[in-house]
Amino acid sequence: MYIFQTVCKLQEYLQKQSSKSKTIGYVPTMGALHEGHLQLIANSLGDCDLSVCSIFVNPTQFDDSKDLSVYPRPIEADIEKLTAIGCDVLFLPSAEEIYPKDLKSPTFDLNGLDKTMEGANRKGHFAGVVQVVHRLLDIVKPNRLYMGQKDFQQFAIIKQMLQQMESLIQLVRVPIVREADGLAMSSRNVRLSAIGRQTASNISKALFEAQKNAKIMPLKEVRLRAMAFLESKQLEIDYFKIIDGDTLQEIESLELAQTVAACTTVRLDGLRLLDNIILK
Ligand code: AMP
Numbered sequence: 001m002y003i004f005q006t007v008c009k010l011q012e013y014l015q016k017q018s019s020k021s022k023t024i025g026y027v028p029t030m031g032a033l034h035e036g037h038l039q040l041i042a043n044s045l046g047d048c049d050l051s052v053c054s055i056f057v058n059p060t061q062f063d064d065s066k067d068l069s070v071y072p073r074p075i076e077a078d079i080e081k082l083t084a085i086g087c088d089v090l091f092l093p094s095a096e097e098i099y100p101k102d103l104k105s106p107t108f109d110l111n112g113l114d115k116t117m118e119g120a121n122r123k124g125h126f127a128g129v130v131q132v133v134h135r136l137l138d139i140v141k142p143n144r145l146y147m148g149q150k151d152f153q154q155f156a157i158i159k160q161m162l163q164q165m166e167s168l169i170q171l172v173r174v175p176i177v178r179e180a181d182g183l184a185m186s187s188r189n190v191r192l193s194a195i196g197r198q199t200a201s202n203i204s205k206a207l208f209e210a211q212k213n214a215k216i217m218p219l220k221e222v223r224l225r226a227m228a229f230l231e232s233k234q235l236e237i238d239y240f241k242i243i244d245g246d247t248l249q250e251i252e253s254l255e256l257a258q259t260v261a262a263c264t265t266v267r268l269d270g271l272r273l274l275d276n277i278i279l280k
Helices: 007-019 035-047 065-069 075-085 117-121 125-140 149-164 187-191 194-213 219-232
Strands: 002-004 024-029 050-055 089-091 144-148 170-174 236-244 260-268 271-278
Touching (some): 007 089, 024 035, 035 050, 050 125, 089 125, 117 260, 149 260, 194 219, 194 260, 219 260
Parallel strands (some): 002 089, 050 089
Antiparallel strands (some): 260 271
């Protein structure tokens, strides 16, 4: 695997590859790689001639400086995992490479997608996500971009950004990879206490139950039951919403949207844990 730390060296290599008509697949990450990230890379490896992964803990998307300072950075282990899976290129830039002083980041009309759920809870988070993904795409110039369903809202926002840019990049959504007990894999899970780790498995239990219930009862009832279950397990709910997958607005019936998802974030051990399930 090639590892590049500068934009210049990465682009020099990638330009040679794309002039050989190679399709480039790209997986942006913040590292502390787990099976979820590796699944994105496996998808890219299956579809594309050349797969690029980046690891960059983007400071502009953290609204909480403590969360940024304790974000795990096991870079040696990450390199081993990427090498083992057969990733072609790792881009490992510094903040100066991503945000040079003269960088101008465009703004996008996100149609209100950034105002709800995570956007309502984490000020400036999506502005930071859009800024970094735009910059990284401008550097890597991939044919296909792989992102996880785990960050359902982030996916919808990047889709909107690409539409506004009239970009030809194909955005691919990869399903959530879960631990054996159902907990959605996340780089932050390592910060859970032993008891917290056990309690956390109830998040996906609530979502799987919601998926069953959505077939037989009104969505309002599905939501209330899921929230009551989470509260009964001492989980502090930031939000639990059943939404239209395109507008991210809450809806009352499965018939009212093409894609419907239940999205939740709960607080546990000082962490915010995100999860979701597609109901339709
Ligand atoms: P992160 O490193 O948390 O910024 O995540 C990088 C990418 O991996 C994003 O597109 C995430 O949605 C995706 N991802 C994170 N966790 C999972 C998971 N458990 N299953 C599938 N994709 C995931």
